[in-house]
Amino acid sequence: MPETDRRPASNLPPLSLHIPEPRYRPGDTPDFGDIVVPAVDATPRPSEATKPDAMRDLCYGLVRVLDFDGQAKGQWDPKLSPERLRTMLRYMMLVRAFDDRMFRAQRQGKTSFYMKCTGEEATSVASTMALDRGDMCFPSYRQQGILIARDYPLIQMMNQIYSNRGDHLMGRQLPIMYSAPEHGFFSVSGNLATQYPQAVGWAMASASKGDSRIATVWCGEGSSAEGDFHSALTFATVYNAPVIFNVVNNQWAISSFSGFAGGERTTFAARAVGYGIAGLRIDGNDPLAVYAATQWAADRARTNNGPTLIEHFTYRSEGHSTSDDPTAYRPAEEPTIWPFGDPIDRLRQHLETLGEWDNERHETQRAELDELVKTTQKQSEKLGILGHGMHQPFETMFQDVFEDMPWHLKEQCTQMLAEQEAKFGPDWKPE
Amino acid sequence: MNADTQTATKTMNMIEAINSAMDVMLARDSNVVVMGEDVGFFGGVFRATAGLQKKHGKTRVFDTPINECGIIGVAVGMGAYGLRPVPEIQFADYIYPGLDQLVSEAARLRYRSAADFICPMTVRTPFGGGIFGGQTHSQSPESIMTHICGVKTVIPSNPYDAKGLLIAAIEDNDPVVFLEPKRIYNGPFSGYYDRPVEPWSKHAASAVPEDYYRIELGKAATVREGDALTILAYGTMVHVTKTIVEEMGIDAEIIDLRTLLPLDIDAIEASVKKTGRCLVIHEATRTSGFGAELAALVQERCFYHLEAPVERVTGFDTPYPHSLEWAYFPGPVRIATALTKILKD
Numbered sequence: 105m106p107e108t109d110r111r112p113a114s115n116l117p118p119l120s121l122h123i124p125e126p127r128y129r130p131g132d133t134p135d136f137g138d139i140v141v142p143a144v145d146a147t148p149r150p151s152e153a154t155k156p157d158a159m160r161d162l163c164y165g166l167v168r169v170l171d172f173d174g175q176a177k178g179q180w181d182p183k184l185s186p187e188r189l190r191t192m193l194r195y196m197m198l199v200r201a202f203d204d205r206m207f208r209a210q211r212q213g214k215t216s217f218y219m220k221c222t223g224e225e226a227t228s229v230a231s232t233m234a235l236d237r238g239d240m241c242f243p244s245y246r247q248q249g250i251l252i253a254r255d256y257p258l259i260q261m262m263n264q265i266y267s268n269r270g271d272h273l274m275g276r277q278l279p280i281m282y283s284a285p286e287h288g289f290f291s292v293s294g295n296l297a298t299q300y301p302q303a304v305g306w307a308m309a310s311a312s313k314g315d316s317r318i319a320t321v322w323c324g325e326g327s328s329a330e331g332d333f334h335s336a337l338t339f340a341t342v343y344n345a346p347v348i349f350n351v352v353n354n355q356w357a358i359s360s361f362s363g364f365a366g367g368e369r370t371t372f373a374a375r376a377v378g379y380g381i382a383g384l385r386i387d388g389n390d391p392l393a394v395y396a397a398t399q400w401a402a403d404r405a406r407t408n409n410g411p412t413l414i415e416h417f418t419y420r421s422e423g424h425s426t427s428d429d430p431t432a433y434r435p436a437e438e439p440t441i442w443p444f445g446d447p448i449d450r451l452r453q454h455l456e457t458l459g460e461w462d463n464e465r466h467e468t469q470r471a472e473l474d475e476l477v478k479t480t481q482k483q484s485e486k487l488g489i490l491g492h493g494m495h496q497p498f499e500t501m502f503q504d505v506f507e508d509m510p511w512h513l514k515e516q517c518t519q520m521l522a523e524q525e526a527k528f529g530p531d532w533k534p535e
Numbered sequence: 536m537n538a539d540t541q542t543a544t545k546t547m548n549m550i551e552a553i554n555s556a557m558d559v560m561l562a563r564d565s566n567v568v569v570m571g572e573d574v575g576f577f578g579g580v581f582r583a584t585a586g587l588q589k590k591h592g593k594t595r596v597f598d599t600p601i602n603e604c605g606i607i608g609v610a611v612g613m614g615a616y617g618l619r620p621v622p623e624i625q626f627a628d629y630i631y632p633g634l635d636q637l638v639s640e641a642a643r644l645r646y647r648s649a650a651d652f653i654c655p656m657t658v659r660t661p662f663g664g665g666i667f668g669g670q671t672h673s674q675s676p677e678s679i680m681t682h683i684c685g686v687k688t689v690i691p692s693n694p695y696d697a698k699g700l701l702i703a704a705i706e707d708n709d710p711v712v713f714l715e716p717k718r719i720y721n722g723p724f725s726g727y728y729d730r731p732v733e734p735w736s737k738h739a740a741s742a743v744p745e746d747y748y749r750i751e752l753g754k755a756a757t758v759r760e761g762d763a764l765t766i767l768a769y770g771t772m773v774h775v776t777k778t779i780v781e782e783m784g785i786d787a788e789i790i791d792l793r794t795l796l797p798l799d800i801d802a803i804e805a806s807v808k809k810t811g812r813c814l815v816i817h818e819a820t821r822t823s824g825f826g827a828e829l830a831a832l833v834q835e836r837c838f839y840h841l842e843a844p845v846e847r848v849t850g851f852d853t854p855y856p857h858s859l860e861w862a863y864f865p866g867p868v869r870i871a872t873a874l875t876k877i878l879k880d
């Protein structure tokens with residue numbers, strides 16, 4: 105008998121270990137009926153200078169603007185012009201068209217990997233639209249919406265996904281790990297939550313220089329368990345850094361439900377409470393709520409009132425990535441019964457309610473965006489698809505390890521070029 | 536093959552063999568617990584823990600928060616209580632956020648407490664490239680592990696070894712980092728990316744006993760005997776090396792190290808003294824890689840037997856590139872070039 109099975113004699117009741125378990129597994133009939141959906145006009149909007157202590161309730165409620173009948177209501181309504189709303193809708197639809205196409209490209213063997221953000225488009229598109237163009241974004245891998253909302257050329261995204269000749273990252277990064285400094289988009293890392301303290305550092309730098317730009321950062325609810333998340337919040341509160349923390353709570357982290365990040369006990373927005381910073385829990389499928397909350401947090405940061413943590417309560421409608429099949433761990437119908445609907449449908453409905461949009465315009469725009477993505481894809485594929493890779497001059501592998509190439513890398517580079525010649529002959533060029 | 540007990544064997548790939556090792560140990564020892572990101576209900580992103588939670592229960596096999604430092608730190612505490620934790624780090628690239636608990640805590644607990652406390656933990660983690668995983672799903676951090684004084688480092692190269700070594704690692708009373716070459720989870724790799732993958736079922740080492748057996752840590756295996764030179768390799772590179780050597784018709788002795796620390800120095804010394812030449816092969820970056828340690832040891836112990844300088848074939852000193860993966864990987868041309876050079880005179 106192992107040592108640990110011989111417990112000291114005791115009259116006390118035995119302890120037991122709690123292992124979180126999601127409510128529904130494949131085969132179960134999911135029911136989200138008990139998720140509390142507060143009325144849209146139930147949540148007051150405090151001033152941007154409110155002390156965190158005085159607005160704790162907002163960490164446990166749910167900021168909403170759009171009712172399920174398409175009406176915008178309450179103090180949080182950002183009152184955007186129809187033109188602006190249509191722009192938002194277009195960006196979100198473009199993200200979805202892009203995702204569908206690139207997912208299919210991976211399935212067709214044209215690249216190694218892809219990740220969609222279906223159902224979560226508002227959390228990056230609406231958020232970005234509420235920022236200033238100069239504000240710096242530190243994304244995770246699921247914020248393609250930032251680039252699209254800042255009009256980053258689609259072809260550059262595709263070239264990166266294909267690691268082809270046009271990829272300005274020279275094929276070095278896994279698909280979707282973009283980098284776009286001119287668009288205020290920090291290089292995406294494969295290691296979760298590392299961007300969190302980095303965003304705080306950028307914000308501290310901006311503050312120390314008397315700049316007016318702020319930083320924003322995103323991570324998933326699962327990643328909020330990482331130490332880096334907590335380091336970031338500590339530094340942000342200590343230095344009152346002008347930063348917006350977004351936690352995209354899409355309920356799942358690959359196969360692990362939010363309970364494995366602490367979601368059974370409290371909200372993710374409530375992480376703010378312990379650090380003494382402002383927290384907002386919002387309907388992440390409501391583009392206007394996302395816009396309003398980001399605008400509030402941006403104003404707060406820009407007026408030296410400190411950081412805000414925003415929990416976007418949403419749902420990951422599809423698999424984690426092209427390597428994942430979610431029906432192995434959750435009921436297939438969960439995405440369809442999510443009580444907050446789909447962000448694109450909801451904005452569309454709102455515009456239609458306003459008389460500013462209709463079915464025909466919607467379908468025309470969908471077809472137009474599909475066509476745009478398709479033609480761009482054709483152009484990109486002219487510059488190569490991944491295949492066995494090797495679309496870049498081999499010496500690019502050694503560039504950018506350092507600013508100047510030390511002797512050992514020069515030596516290795518020479519060796520590699522000799523290997524290239526041995527493999528492919530002297531006249532070979534990357535295709 | 537030094538199985539303690541001979542029982543029915545089954546054809547297994549590497550994942551199945553690793554799964555079987557944990558299954559056997561969970562059944563034999565109620566102190567063994569398996570944990571990590573997505574390892575519970577789902578059974579791991581590489582399926583290494585598939586079915587284990589269902590069979591052994593939720594408190595024996597469970598998911599964890601995404602926090603590698605937490606995973607390793609919690610495992611240290613469990614070990615202090617008397618459990619035998621087997622944490623999985625989803626990719627070896629993600630062991631870095633957990634390094635402080637590994638280096639400063641797990642590796643030193645026995646020493647700093649004069650064995651009042653020990654850390655009988657086995658960290659399993661897939662490593663290495665060849666799957667278009669880009670820079671954060673491809674790294675080979677073995678020399679970082681061997682450079683920590685106080686963790687053992689094990690790398691199997693086939694299903695049979697994987698199971699026997701993993702069982703020995705779990706039974707070991709010190710922390711072990713068990714690095715699984717993910718490129719060969721489903722079949723050995725020839726080094727030619729454009730050839731079809733051969734499944735493990737065609738390989739002798741896929742015959743794996745279903746029950747308990749151990750392969751002692753610290754013992755290398757001679758994969759191929761020969762007189763022309765000694766090749767020291769481990770993991771995926773064992774198979775790549777064997778393919779090239781056979782293609783070139785070289786009478787090489789290939790030693791699969793299996794455990795990098797503690798190293799089977801006797802096997803290395805005996806072989807190099809016999810052949811008089813030594814080539815070291817690994818996929819990890821070159822500078823301060825494990826090959827540097829091997830080259831130094833061989834030179835210290837076999838200098839007067841050497842007929843040529845010790846050569847190294849390695850990955851380059853750059854992050855693992857996505858698209859140029861096959862230009863980076865130490866494949867057939869790099870190995871052939873080194874072989875030709877070392878056998879020149």
Ligand SMILES: Cc1ncc(C[n+]2csc(CCOP(=O)(O)OP(=O)(O)O)c2C)c(N)n1
Binds near residue numbers: 324
């Ligand atoms: C440090 C680190 N640990 C583990 C992983 C593997 N991994 C990649 S994504 C992921 C799940 C993240 O879930 P969440 O933060 O909820 O984001 P979501 O995918 O839902 O957007 C995991 C565990 C990683 N990339 N980096």
Ligand SMILES: [Mg+2]
Binds near residue numbers: 352357
């Ligand atoms: Mg998530």
